[in-house]
Amino acid sequence: MTKLAFERVLVTGSSGFVGACIARELLRRGHQVHVILRSPALSWRLQGISGGLHVHQGDLTDAERVAAIVKHASPEAVVHLATHGAYEDQSAARSIFQTNLVGTYNLLEAAQSARVRAFVNTGSSSEYGFRADPMRETDRVEPNSFYAVSKAAQTHLAALVAARGEMGVCTFRLFSIYGPWEEPKRLIPTIIRRAWAGQPLEMVSPATARDFVHVDDLLEPMLDFHRIAGLQGDVVNLGTGIQTTLGEVIETLRSVCPRAIDVRWGAMSARHWDSDKWVSDPSRAKSIFKWTARHSLRDGLARTAEWIQEYGGRYAGELQRSA
Secondary structure (H helix, E strand, C coil): CCCCCCCEEEEECCCCHHHHHHHHHHHHHCCEEEEEECCHHHCHHHCCCCCCEEEEECCCCCHHHHHHHHHHHCCCEEEECCCCCCCCCCCCHHHHHHHHHHHHHHHHHHHHHCCCCEEEEEEEHHHHCCCCCCECCCCCCCCCCHHHHHHHHHHHHHHHHHHCCCCEEEEEEECEEECCCCCCCCHHHHHHHHHHCCCCEEECCCCCEECEEEHHHHHHHHCCHHHHCCCEEEEEEECCCCCEEHHHHHHHHHCCCCCCCCEEECCCCCCCCCCCCCCECCHHHHHHHCCCCCCCHHHHHHHHHHHHHHHCHHHHHHHHHHC
16 A cells, blocks of 8 residues: 555644634544644534544643643644634634744644744735725735734744745645534525524625635645645635625525524624724745636525534534534
8 A cells, every 4th residue: 555645644733613614624644643632521523533642631722741742742743723713702812823833833833843844824815904896815914903913923933943844844824714514603604594594684784795615725725734744834814805795795695594584784883803904915825836726705605504403403512502
């Protein structure tokens, strides 16, 4: 049997939405997957996985523990998805910077020492701040929250480490990702659950815009370890390049939902990050990774709704626990 390239992969943030999808896909492809969990009790997204998953308990802010885990796992690639501050209830600046900067540095340092060949760093579209035009990797970043500042600094840190060593590093700036295993209280799972239950949807302005990307579309570029191993801190947007307003999201949802949808626009106050302009320029992802998003919003919503129905009451249980 031919040996799998980049056989051993270490994933951080695997108890989160995107991290769980990445871990599951790596296992499906036959990789030996090591994960670092700070709190195994919160790893509901990994339940039912068997074979090939190696769980290590530790906190990324503990440099010695991180170094020991990475040395033991001896991964050929690292996918770094652990983060803090992406949710409204994660607003403490010190915790955000400890996890996103100190934790990332500890992991980068340990990965270099272990001679990791490819390091996937996860950034955020929030690094750009508000933009009237499609966001490009060459734009000057203008972060306007503690979280956005930490992610911008994390991107620069990853690029600096890449420039000073032999480890390939790429930072992927993610736009509005949705799909199976997303946090139940987030926008897309909430409107799907409520619409299918015949409950009203309380929304902000219908003009609020985002660039929605189905999580399955992230898998190919983020797991293209051969190509990432040859990069030196490059930054790549993962967005569709299509701006979609919430009004358009609801109209698309109506085309796949079996019930009439009652929307109460303006019933929810706008958040500080809401904007009527928010879209990526995905041309660099196409150039470097030959990548374009495959799922239309309608297809993505339909697939997500089907998964939520299949996951059933267990998903509602996680919603209650996350409240």
